């Protein structure tokens with residue numbers, strides 16, 4: 279299995295997921311036509327499917343032109359995104375199996391950012407769209423903070439710490455600045471922030487994080503930690519202190535940051 283990140287627009291990531299045995303390939307979230315087809319031709323790949331994590335324009339805008347070149351391509355997305363991804367041909371439900379050559383993956387419905395947001399899990403790889411970012415999570419546009427909290431809690435429960443995280447955007451540095459404001463004494467956050475500041479981002483240099491690193495540094499996965507509770511109490515002193523409520527408060531803090 280091979281994953282090729284394709285930087286698109288200003289800070290989006292599309293990905294090519296390649297079965298190295300059959301050379302079958304899927305496009306995850308084709309934000310733009312040109313960078314995607316350039317990467318396909320550089321690697322002499324012919325796509326066999328498009329997988330959408332959600333309906334936002336900056337994740338699907340390349341689909342129309344790609345279909346002009348590959349009209350037979352099936353386009354997959356969660357069933358609640360039906361009608362909102364115009365080119366959708368295959369509606370998926372939670373836990374449905376999808377394949378790319380000999381690779382077998384599973385869809386996980388994670389509402390919150392949009393009501394049909396979903397993740398695609400293949401082996402040690404998780405495509406998280408705008409649900410989970412490096413050191414952050416997506417804004418809650420359609421769901422409730424409870425739904426988003428449960429979607430993130432489900433990620434923690436469902437996947438091994440080694441699973442690699444491939445998000446729809448790279449906001450990691452700004453997210454880590456926010457994380458450090460909440461947890462100034464968290465050395466893992468400080469260390470990751472220093473690494474982010476030191477690195478010059480190029481496609482070649484970009485590497486995914488893993489769930490273990492997110493558990494150590496991502497405040498939205500750390501709502502049960504005393505330091506995050508304390509930060510939320512500074513904003514809302516009467517908070518009941520359950521992780522779901524802590525999540526609601528720090529998500530709002532990040533929205534206003």
Ligand SMILES: [Zn+2]
Pocket residue numbers: 332334391408
């Ligand atoms: Zn989005």
